[in-house]
Amino acid sequence: RGINRRKIFFDDCDRDDFLDRLGGILSDSKTACFAWAIMTNHLHLLLRTGVAPIASVMRRLLTGYAVSFNRRHRRHGHLFQNRYKSILCQEDLYLLELVRYIHLN
Numbered sequence: 375r376g377i378n379r380r381k382i383f384f385d386d387c388d389r390d391d392f393l394d395r396l397g398g399i400l401s402d403s404k405t406a407c408f409a410w411a412i413m414t415n416h417l418h419l420l421l422r423t424g425v426a427p428i429a430s431v432m433r434r435l436l437t438g439y440a441v442s443f444n445r446r447h448r449r450h451g452h453l454f455q456n457r458y459k460s461i462l463c464q465e466d467l468y469l470l471e472l473v474r475y476i477h478l479n
Contacts, residue, residue: 375416377455382443383414391446392417392439399438400424403431409472411479418476420463432458 376382383389389412396419400407404424411418421428440453463469 375455377452379415379455381414382416382453383412384447387446388443391442395435395438395442399431399434402426405431408469409476411476413479418479420469420472420476428460432460 383392392412396407396410399405400421403426405426405428406422406424407419408422409418409420421431423431436454436458443453444450461472463472
């Protein structure tokens with residue numbers, strides 16, 4: 375979530391940059407993405423860990439995006455409010471519920 379619920383995606387350029395970064399990092403780390411949704415001030419990702427720990431994947435993704443966003447919009451400082459929220463999903467029914475929730479956003 376954006377700091378103080380501010381926007382973290384202003385336009386298609388921001389969204390494209392984020393998705394390009396996401397695709398590259400997921401490919402490098404062999405992490406699977408089952409669902410995603412991008413809103414203006416936050417996002418949802420449903421990932422299955424690959425060869426890299428999810429913490430490394432998220433650090434690369436969010437730090438890289440924040441640096442790029444700040445440069446593009448001539449700003450500085452934190453972009454995200456807190457550490458990302460992660461929930462372990464070990465049941466198929468819960469997985470389906472998460473996919474539905476994300477796609478309805």
